[in-house]
Amino acid sequence: MxxxxxxxxxxxxxxxxxxxxxxxxxxxxxxYDVELSAMLSVPLVGPLPPLAASVGTKSVSKRIFAAADVSVFPSIFDLFDPSMQIWRSSQM
Known part of the structure; x- marks a missing residue:
């Protein structure tokens, strides 16, 4: 700004x-980015705020890749409390 x-x-x-x-x-x-882009007459590349918020976490991104059947590096995601981390680690 x-x-x-x-x-x-x-x-x-x-x-x-x-x-x-x-x-x-x-x-x-x-x-502000939109206004700056217009003032400088340059294109603006980036997601819309609602879209960025919906896929802005690693867990959501991992779920999207899994749904698309894309192979990803083995990892733990969708952890909601510390006990889940131990349980999910043992499942890998």
Whole structure:
């Protein structure tokens, strides 16, 4: 947000992206990222906030890969208390 309030910083960024192919990559897109992207005239790449929140944990990602039958490195996920960690470790 502070970047949007600084004309000097925006001018510096514009100098970097002028005549270059530039893209903003974000893990979670917020309104400020959208506004910055529009001010700099560069595309914004990243998931929408509701989508990022729904797949933002390792456990959810592992479940998605398992449902798609994608092989993943053996690991423990969906732990809700410490006793589950011991039980799940013994199942590996």
């Amino acid at each position: 502070l970047l949007l309030l600084s004309p000097r910083a925006l001018q510096t960024l514009r100098g970097y992206v002028v005549a270059r192919r530039a893209v903003l990559y974000r893990g979670v897109v917020c309104a």
